[in-house]
Amino acid sequence: MSSAAAPPTGGGVSSILPLELIDRCIGSSIWVVMKTNREFVGTLLGFDDYVNMVLDDVTEFETTPEGRKKTKLGQTLLNGNNICILIPGGEGPEA
Amino acid sequence: MSSAAAPPTGGGVSSILPLELIDRCIGSSIWVVMKTNREFVGTLLGFDDYVNMVLDDVTEFETTPEGRKKTKLGQTLLNGNNICILIPGGEGPEA
Amino acid sequence: MSSAAAPPTGGGVSSILPLELIDRCIGSSIWVVMKTNREFVGTLLGFDDYVNMVLDDVTEFETTPEGRKKTKLGQTLLNGNNICILIPGGEGPEA
Amino acid sequence: MSSAAAPPTGGGVSSILPLELIDRCIGSSIWVVMKTNREFVGTLLGFDDYVNMVLDDVTEFETTPEGRKKTKLGQTLLNGNNICILIPGGEGPEA
Amino acid sequence: MSSAAAPPTGGGVSSILPLELIDRCIGSSIWVVMKTNREFVGTLLGFDDYVNMVLDDVTEFETTPEGRKKTKLGQTLLNGNNICILIPGGEGPEA
Amino acid sequence: MSSAAAPPTGGGVSSILPLELIDRCIGSSIWVVMKTNREFVGTLLGFDDYVNMVLDDVTEFETTPEGRKKTKLGQTLLNGNNICILIPGGEGPEA
Amino acid sequence: MSSAAAPPTGGGVSSILPLELIDRCIGSSIWVVMKTNREFVGTLLGFDDYVNMVLDDVTEFETTPEGRKKTKLGQTLLNGNNICILIPGGEGPEA
Numbered sequence: 001m002s003s004a005a006a007p008p009t010g011g012g013v014s015s016i017l018p019l020e021l022i023d024r025c026i027g028s029s030i031w032v033v034m035k036t037n038r039e040f041v042g043t044l045l046g047f048d049d050y051v052n053m054v055l056d057d058v059t060e061f062e063t064t065p066e067g068r069k070k071t072k073l074g075q076t077l078l079n080g081n082n083i084c085i086l087i088p089g090g091e092g093p094e095a
Numbered sequence: 096m097s098s099a100a101a102p103p104t105g106g107g108v109s110s111i112l113p114l115e116l117i118d119r120c121i122g123s124s125i126w127v128v129m130k131t132n133r134e135f136v137g138t139l140l141g142f143d144d145y146v147n148m149v150l151d152d153v154t155e156f157e158t159t160p161e162g163r164k165k166t167k168l169g170q171t172l173l174n175g176n177n178i179c180i181l182i183p184g185g186e187g188p189e190a
Numbered sequence: 191m192s193s194a195a196a197p198p199t200g201g202g203v204s205s206i207l208p209l210e211l212i213d214r215c216i217g218s219s220i221w222v223v224m225k226t227n228r229e230f231v232g233t234l235l236g237f238d239d240y241v242n243m244v245l246d247d248v249t250e251f252e253t254t255p256e257g258r259k260k261t262k263l264g265q266t267l268l269n270g271n272n273i274c275i276l277i278p279g280g281e282g283p284e285a
Numbered sequence: 286m287s288s289a290a291a292p293p294t295g296g297g298v299s300s301i302l303p304l305e306l307i308d309r310c311i312g313s314s315i316w317v318v319m320k321t322n323r324e325f326v327g328t329l330l331g332f333d334d335y336v337n338m339v340l341d342d343v344t345e346f347e348t349t350p351e352g353r354k355k356t357k358l359g360q361t362l363l364n365g366n367n368i369c370i371l372i373p374g375g376e377g378p379e380a
Numbered sequence: 381m382s383s384a385a386a387p388p389t390g391g392g393v394s395s396i397l398p399l400e401l402i403d404r405c406i407g408s409s410i411w412v413v414m415k416t417n418r419e420f421v422g423t424l425l426g427f428d429d430y431v432n433m434v435l436d437d438v439t440e441f442e443t444t445p446e447g448r449k450k451t452k453l454g455q456t457l458l459n460g461n462n463i464c465i466l467i468p469g470g471e472g473p474e475a
Numbered sequence: 476m477s478s479a480a481a482p483p484t485g486g487g488v489s490s491i492l493p494l495e496l497i498d499r500c501i502g503s504s505i506w507v508v509m510k511t512n513r514e515f516v517g518t519l520l521g522f523d524d525y526v527n528m529v530l531d532d533v534t535e536f537e538t539t540p541e542g543r544k545k546t547k548l549g550q551t552l553l554n555g556n557n558i559c560i561l562i563p564g565g566e567g568p569e570a
Numbered sequence: 571m572s573s574a575a576a577p578p579t580g581g582g583v584s585s586i587l588p589l590e591l592i593d594r595c596i597g598s599s600i601w602v603v604m605k606t607n608r609e610f611v612g613t614l615l616g617f618d619d620y621v622n623m624v625l626d627d628v629t630e631f632e633t634t635p636e637g638r639k640k641t642k643l644g645q646t647l648l649n650g651n652n653i654c655i656l657i658p659g660g661e662g663p664e665a
Contacts, residue, residue: 015121015141016149018172026585035131035177036605036654046585051174054586077588077656079621082605084131086172110216110236111244113267130226130272146269179226181267205311205331206339208362225321225367241364274321276362300406300426301434303457320416320462336459369416371457395501395521396529398552415511415557431554464511466552490596490616491624493647510606510652526649559606561647 021088022047030055031090034082037063041092042076051080061093068093116183117142125150126185129177132158136187137171146175156188163188211278212237220245221280224272227253231282232266241270251283258283306373307332315340316375319367322348326377327361336365346378353378401468402427410435411470414462417443421472422456431460441473448473496563497522505530506565509557512538516567517551526555536568543568591658592617600625601660604652607633611662612646621650631663638663 022030025044032040032053042055058073117125120139127135127148137150153168212220215234222230222243232245248263307315310329317325317338327340343358402410405424412420412433422435438453497505500519507515507528517530533548592600595614602610602623612625628643 017141018143018147018149020141021149021170021172034654038655046587046590048588052588054588054591073657073660075591075658077591077658079654081176081651082654084129084174084177085133087168088170088172090168112236113238113242113244115236116244116265116267176271179224179269179272180228182263183265183267185263207331208333208337208339210331211339211360211362271366274319274364274367275323277358278360278362280358302426303428303432303434305426306434306455306457366461369414369459369462370418372453373455373457375453397521398523398527398529400521401529401550401552461556464509464554464557465513467548468550468552470548492616493618493622493624495616496624496645496647556651559604559649559652560608562643563645563647565643 019051022051022053022086025088029089029091031087031092032078032083033085033087034078035084036082039063039093040076040078041090042073045075048080051083053078053080053083059092114146117146117148117181120183124184124186126182126187127173127178128180128182129173130179131177134158134188135171135173136185137168140170143175146178148173148175148178154187209241212241212243212276215278219279219281221277221282222268222273223275223277224268225274226272229253229283230266230268231280232263235265238270241273243268243270243273249282260284304336307336307338307371310373314374314376316372316377317363317368318370318372319363320369321367324348324378325361325363326375327358330360333365336368338363338365338368344377355379399431402431402433402466405468409469409471411467411472412458412463413465413467414458415464416462419443419473420456420458421470422453425455428460431463433458433460433463439472450474494526497526497528497561500563504564504566506562506567507553507558508560508562509553510559511557514538514568515551515553516565517548520550523555526558528553528555528558534567545569589621592621592623592656595658599659599661601657601662602648602653603655603657604648605654606652609633609663610646610648611660612643615645618650621653623648623650623653629662 022044026046028044029041030044032055034040039061040055040058041061042058045054045056047053055076055078056074058076060071060073062069062071117139121141123139124136125139127150129135134156135150135153137153140149140151142148150171150173151169153171155166155168157164157166212234216236218234219231220234222245224230229251230245230248231251232248235244235246237243245266245268246264248266250261250263252259252261307329311331313329314326315329317340319325324346325340325343327343330339330341332338340361340363341359343361345356345358347354347356402424406426408424409421410424412435414420419441420435420438422438425434425436427433435456435458436454438456440451440453442449442451497519501521503519504516505519507530509515514536515530515533517533520529520531522528530551530553531549533551535546535548537544537546592614596616598614599611600614602625604610609631610625610628611631612628615624615626617623625646625648626644628646630641630643632639632641
């Protein structure tokens with residue numbers, strides 16, 4: 001969903017922009033749920049306008065017909081187009 | 096579906112723009128149905144031009160072959176591209 | 191399908207632009223068929239350039255392997271990208 | 286498939302632009318095959334740059350596991366993004 | 381796949397641009413393979429920037445679980461977004 | 476994945492741009508793996524900004540439930556949106 | 571997910587932009603996980619704004635119903651649209 005116009009500001013209600021939320025996470029742990037059967041937990045090192053993200057000290061959770069597979073990865077870049085949900089501070093699907 | 100031209104205004108009929116509806120929800124509860132098998136209920140903290148949304152005090156409902164799975168989450172960012180339906184004040188699929 | 195050029199006007203034939211049709215529906219009932227297994231009938235409150243739509247007094251019809259599920263909703267916002275067919279005055283799949 | 290450049294004109298060969306073909310159909314019958322399991326036959330009332338189309342006196346053909354389902358509809362708006370094939374004068378899958 | 385920059389020209393090697401190839405086909409037979417289970421053979425009447433195509437004297441080949449179904453159509457417009465492969469002079473899947 | 480900014484140049488490391496690689500292939504054999512169940516090997520005649528490609532002396536490999544089907548084609552145009560992998564000089568899935 | 575505005579810079583926290591990470595990999599090994607059932611490990615030769623990538627000395631891992639298939643390839647170009655995850659220095663799914 002998208003909008004050509006900037007969102008009207010909620011009169012008198014303070015709000016948090018999605019990118020502000022991500023920016024506050026730099027240096028901290030974040031849980032990323034992809035559109036596919038993969039989820040990642042790691043330390044957020046950076047992101048760009050397309051919400052492509054760089055994580056470090058990553059744990060990947062892959063859901064397969066045989067159950068959940070857990071893999072340790074180093075620095076990892078995730079394509080923003082494939083990201084569905086971001087949970088700052090989240091510890092992943094096993095927490 | 097999209098249109099290059101602004102929608103003509105309904106002569107004499109007052110209308111609500113979709114973003115106005117979202118903006119009025121800031122600080123209140125909203126039910127978000129994703130394109131995938133996930134739904135979220137939480138307090139809307141903010142959104143941007145792409146209708147990426149920040150929710151707080153979130154309950155996630157995930158429909159799996161084994162039934163519906165309910166998970167409590169804190170602040171959560173949802174990718175606007177994956178959002179299908181928004182229901183202000185909605186209490187989720189179990190209400 | 192899209193076109194960079196404006197459509198040529200049918201010489202001497204009066205035509206209805208798609209957005210005109212939607213605009214005439216404001217305040218009236220409309221049936222919306224989504225790309226997914228969901229359909230909605232409700233009163234059209236408004237729409238924007240992306241044909242994101244606000245409906246009120248909504249009945250949702252969800253087709254599941256167990257049959258059709260009918261749910262009453264209040265104000266509901268539908269993502270224009272997921273809309274497949276609009277039928278002004280339509281009473282839904284059970285009419 | 287798309288092209289940044291306008292198509293070169295066929296030297297000495299007269300050609301028909303896709304939108305010309307649609308425009309000639311206004312007021313006449315057209316058969317529309319969607320990307321999904323739905324097809325529509327109706328009178329073309331109008332279309333826009335995105336080839337969103339308004340049809341009238343519509344017959345919808347829906348292919349389901351139980352066979353083809355035929356439904357009569359009035360004015361109907363089809364999302365151009367979901368249109369796959371247009372056949373002017375076509376009488377539908379049962380002709 | 382796309383590129384912001386124009387492709388570098390192959391030094392000393394003559395090349396054919398994709399649209400040149402299509403343009404040379406106007407008035408001749410072309411075989412079009414869609415992304416879905418449909419293929420078309422017909423005389424190319426025209427095309428536009430989005431490679432939406434107008435064919436005439438069309439034979440449609442639809443692959444179904446019951447085998448290949450062959451249908452004769454008149455003028456037909458194909459949505460360029462759904463086109464996967466074009467074979468000038470091709471006689472279709474049965475040749 | 477995409478980026479608004481040009482990629483920074485690797486300091487002191489010579490690199491090959493993707494389009495340079497394709498351009499060097501003009502007149503030579505290339506193996507193209509589509510997103511679907513089709514692969515093509517042929518001589519590259521040309522390409523455009525959208526990496527739509529013209530091949531000649533083409534062998535098509537189609538993977539079906541009954542096994543791999545091999546078809547000889549002449550000049551063939553491939554939609555760049557459907558291309559997944561390009562292997563210059565590649566001889567196809569049977570090499 | 572995308573954003574019209576540049577991401578705010580994390581005050582006092584140094585961050586790594588996704589493209590910086592890729593750029594640092596030129597000349598080194600990288601593991602690329604596609605959206606489909608394919609993964610690639612090779613030496614990164616270059617990339618462009620769309621994160622189309624050129625790899626050399628490539629090992630392709632294809633997951634099929636019969637198990638994982640490993641293929642050696644030379645220079646290979648990957649469509650950035652199909653890339654899901656990049657892992658600099660990664661040795662692939664068998665490491």
